[in-house]
Amino acid sequence: MSRQLSKLGVVVGLAWSLMSNSSSGAQTVTLTDEASIDKVVAAMTLEEKAKFIAGVGMANPELRINGAAGGTYPIPRLGIPQVVVTDGPAGVRLGGVIGGEMEYATAFPIPSAMAATWDVDQIQAVAEAMGAEAKAFGIDILLGPALNIQRDPLNGRNFEYYSEDPYLAGKITTAFVRGIQSQGVGATLKHYAANNQETDRQSINEIISERALREIYLPAFEMAVKEAKPWSVMSSYPKINGEHGAQNPYLLTDILRNEWGFDGFVMSDWFAVKDPIVALPAGNDLIMPGGARGNAAPPDQIVLDAVKEGKLSEEVLNENVRRILKIVVKTPVFQGEKAANVLNSATYAAIARATAAEGMVLLKNDGTLPLQNVKTIAAIGKNAKHFIIGGGGSAQVNADPRKIVSLFDGLKTAGYELLDAEEGLSGDDAAKLAQASDVAVISIGRGSSEGFDRYSMAMHPEEVAMIQTVADAYHAAGKKVVVLLNIGAPVEMTEWNDVADAILLTWQLGQDASAVADVLSGKVNPSGKLPETFPKYYAQVPSYGNFPGYNGEVIYGEGIYVGYRYYDSKGVEPLYPFGFGLSYTTFEYNNLTLSAPQMDVDKNETLTVSVDVINSGSVAGKEVAQLYIHDNASRLDRPYQELKGFQKIALNPGETKTVTFTVDKRALSAYDPALKAWNAEAGRFTVRVGSSSRDIRAEAEFKAVGNAANAINLKTPWMTVETYQEAATIVAKYIGDDAVHFWKPGPVQTLEEKLNETYATMPDLKDNPQKQQEITDKILTEIADL
Numbered sequence: 015m016s017r018q019l020s021k022l023g024v025v026v027g028l029a030w031s032l033m034s035n036s037s038s039g040a041q042t043v044t045l046t047d048e049a050s051i052d053k054v055v056a057a058m059t060l061e062e063k064a065k066f067i068a069g070v071g072m073a074n075p076e077l078r079i080n081g082a083a084g085g086t087y088p089i090p091r092l093g094i095p096q097v098v099v100t101d102g103p104a105g106v107r108l109g110g111v112i113g114g115e116m117e118y119a120t121a122f123p124i125p126s127a128m129a130a131t132w133d134v135d136q137i138q139a140v141a142e143a144m145g146a147e148a149k150a151f152g153i154d155i156l157l158g159p160a161l162n163i164q165r166d167p168l169n170g171r172n173f174e175y176y177s178e179d180p181y182l183a184g185k186i187t188t189a190f191v192r193g194i195q196s197q198g199v200g201a202t203l204k205h206y207a208a209n210n211q212e213t214d215r216q217s218i219n220e221i222i223s224e225r226a227l228r229e230i231y232l233p234a235f236e237m238a239v240k241e242a243k244p245w246s247v248m249s250s251y252p253k254i255n256g257e258h259g260a261q262n263p264y265l266l267t268d269i270l271r272n273e274w275g276f277d278g279f280v281m282s283d284w285f286a287v288k289d290p291i292v293a294l295p296a297g298n299d300l301i302m303p304g305g306a307r308g309n310a311a312p313p314d315q316i317v318l319d320a321v322k323e324g325k326l327s328e329e330v331l332n333e334n335v336r337r338i339l340k341i342v343v344k345t346p347v348f349q350g351e352k353a354a355n356v357l358n359s360a361t362y363a364a365i366a367r368a369t370a371a372e373g374m375v376l377l378k379n380d381g382t383l384p385l386q387n388v389k390t391i392a393a394i395g396k397n398a399k400h401f402i403i404g405g406g407g408s409a410q411v412n413a414d415p416r417k418i419v420s421l422f423d424g425l426k427t428a429g430y431e432l433l434d435a436e437e438g439l440s441g442d443d444a445a446k447l448a449q450a451s452d453v454a455v456i457s458i459g460r461g462s463s464e465g466f467d468r469y470s471m472a473m474h475p476e477e478v479a480m481i482q483t484v485a486d487a488y489h490a491a492g493k494k495v496v497v498l499l500n501i502g503a504p505v506e507m508t509e510w511n512d513v514a515d516a517i518l519l520t521w522q523l524g525q526d527a528s529a530v531a532d533v534l535s536g537k538v539n540p541s542g543k544l545p546e547t548f549p550k551y552y553a554q555v556p557s558y559g560n561f562p563g564y565n566g567e568v569i570y571g572e573g574i575y576v577g578y579r580y581y582d583s584k585g586v587e588p589l590y591p592f593g594f595g596l597s598y599t600t601f602e603y604n605n606l607t608l609s610a611p612q613m614d615v616d617k618n619e620t621l622t623v624s625v626d627v628i629n630s631g632s633v634a635g636k637e638v639a640q641l642y643i644h645d646n647a648s649r650l651d652r653p654y655q656e657l658k659g660f661q662k663i664a665l666n667p668g669e670t671k672t673v674t675f676t677v678d679k680r681a682l683s684a685y686d687p688a689l690k691a692w693n694a695e696a697g698r699f700t701v702r703v704g705s706s707s708r709d710i711r712a713e714a715e716f717k718a719v720g721n722a723a724n725a726i727n728l729k730t731p732w733m734t735v736e737t738y739q740e741a742a743t744i745v746a747k748y749i750g751d752d753a754v755h756f757w758k759p760g761p762v763q764t765l766e767e768k769l770n771e772t773y774a775t776m777p778d779l780k781d782n783p784q785k786q787q788e789i790t791d792k793i794l795t796e797i798a799d800l
Contacts (some may be wrong), residue, residue, distance in 0.1 A: 141193025407464025
């Protein structure tokens with residue numbers, strides 16, 4: 015492996031090395047550690063500060079690593095090296111489409127496929143390999159993971175994201191960040207926040223309710239920030255409720271830093287900052303990729319002029335600089351670590367192949383798989399020889415062509431004889447193939463890329479006709495048809511789903527399609543689960559009609575009902591539900607137990623849920639036990655259920671393992687816009703454990719208690735009580751429907767005031783305070799028990 019350095023980069027690096035180690039008396043201030051940062055900032059000129067926050071862009075001769083995505087501005091006289099960043103979420107990307115000499119790196123499966131493993135240990139292993147490879151190339155910070163929510167299946171960048179569910183996305187992200195940073199390389203959470211479409215991404219205004227923002231689009235970021243401590247966060251392009259993500263103080267300062275305690279630095283997505291004077295005080299520290307764009311002055315010049323003219327405080331600029339420097343002192347380049355001469359590519363390739371197999375989802379199987387007594391396979395479709403390894407744009411990885419294994423070659427290496435056919439074969443051609451082979455394997459491919467959204471989920475009529483033609487021929491010959499989905503996001507399958515004997519979702523699986531042969535042959539038992547719902551057709555999607563927007567605005571009208579939250583709550587039957595995935599074996603769930611019948615959320619008590627999972631089949635396999643929680647009755651509108659835990663376990667035939675989950679206060683909470691806080695209401699909850707969101711095997715109830723958790727008390731406004739139907743019904747039971755309907759809700763009148771007002775009109779109660787109290791206590795008790 016060679017590391018490409020620009021000539022200027024070498025000069026800058028040598029100058030930094032010489033000056034930072036100088037014993038000259040003239041060099042009195044140098045960056046040595048975090049404690050030295052304040053002195054270094056004080057010693058910087060205003061011009062140096064302005065350049066430092068502006069960054070150095072890709073394909074720039076000032077960049078230390080040729081082909082990287084960008085870096086910081088070096089200041090050798092103060093011992094500040096250039097920190098180099100590059101993508102990405104599915105492997106280290108150097109050169110190629112971004113300019114500079116291309117370096118080959120391991121192409122791992124796309125992030126959606128990683129999430130489909132539901133295996134945090136496997137994802138951490140991927141990230142450790144990616145971090146080690148980045149470090150070997152001389153990279154200091156990776157621009158990944160990408161963890162935006164898969165709001166709509168037409169988003170062109172969904173392949174780069176993990177899931178429609180924030181809990182699953184958060185857990186996968188946390189493992190990924192830990193893996194990268196265990197290698198001494200920084201991770202970057204991107205794109206904060208709600209970067210959920212490519213259409214008009216630089217200017218679109220997303221209208222998102224506070225509750226949807228807090229419950230759907232922010233929790234994965236929050237979890238990763240709190241649990242994995244990423245070095246950096248990348249701000250996003252779109253406007254959120256009128257303010258660009260890269261210039262949004264509510265997101266970047268109020269929530270990210272003040273609420274979550276983020277202690278790294280924020281860099282913008284490339285060219286996301288529209289006004290540096292707004293972005294810097296908002297909390298965006300590094301404006302990437304520096305340099306001028308269009309007719310605008312370069313950001314460093316804008317900042318320099320703004321400080322001189324009093325439009326921007328120099329102390330704000332100093333704080334931006336400090337935050338970046340706190341990370342600079344952690345980086346490999348600052349620590350003096352050298353790029354490696356040799357990459358452990360064989361180890362990384364093995365991890366990529368294992369992860370690809372682990373993430374494949376068996377959607378349908380009537381006993382066709384694993385292949386048995388099969389010698390000859392008809393590999394049909396152009397993707398058999400040209401398997402799509404990943405998505406395009408910043409997540410594209412430059413895999414070594416010598417290490418890319420096609421599906422065709424992978425099957426041959428596994429010992430199968432191959433016949434190949436193009437997609438436009440006739441009925442006679444298909445009949446001849448059926449006579450000459452034992453099984454048909456049809457490959458359906460779809461490209462994915464940053465920069466544009468898909469226009470449809472529909473498959474091409476010729477593809478549907480081809481599947482039907484092949485199925486007719488093979489079924490007439492008493493043989494089977496397997497369809498492989500080499501895709502990055504859902505496609506419509508209802509027209510042909512029933513005619514295929516087996517369907518395997520392979521995703522865009524990275525550089526080695528031998529992993530497909532591993533699963534088809536039974537060498538690997540598939541254990542992937544869907545991280546996103548596959549609808550029957552696009553009109554089922556909750557954001558249908560609200561994507562990608564109109565006249566520069568998109569309304570998130572579905573609110574919190576994204577993905578399975580919508581399908582499960584509204585009774586809409588998808589083709590394949592969230593969390594679904596078959597195995598070559600079967601699993602049973604028994605003995606669901608709770609550690610206690612109730613938990614006090616005011617005391618931050620937790621509840622332990624345990625269940626036995628048994629491999630009731632004849633082969634070893636892995637199962638993902640999924641925990642969902644349902645709020646039996648809530649003042650706020652709540653989804654039917656929400657994922658709050660999962661574990662992947664390996665079981666031999668006949669083996670039983672006990673899976674344990676911990677339920678805490680946050681798992682019961684919803685974000686209450688009126689309280690401007692997460693709130694766990696008192697009342698009854700149901701825990702559900704199963705193999706998917708639609709395959710619940712066991713459930714049990716428990717009660718949450720605690721005064722502060724009571725959503726409704728005597729001081730609650732009656733308007734709030736009235737909108738909570740179950741609570742209003744309880745009140746009416748004791749004082750009568752007429753009294754309830756007679757009440758006229760006031761803006762500040764409380765439940766207590768309303769009750770007292772009503773008691774005063776009731777002859778048997780108005781002079782009986784003891785009876786009044788008894789009724790009041792019963793009302794509150796029953797409401798708390800909802």
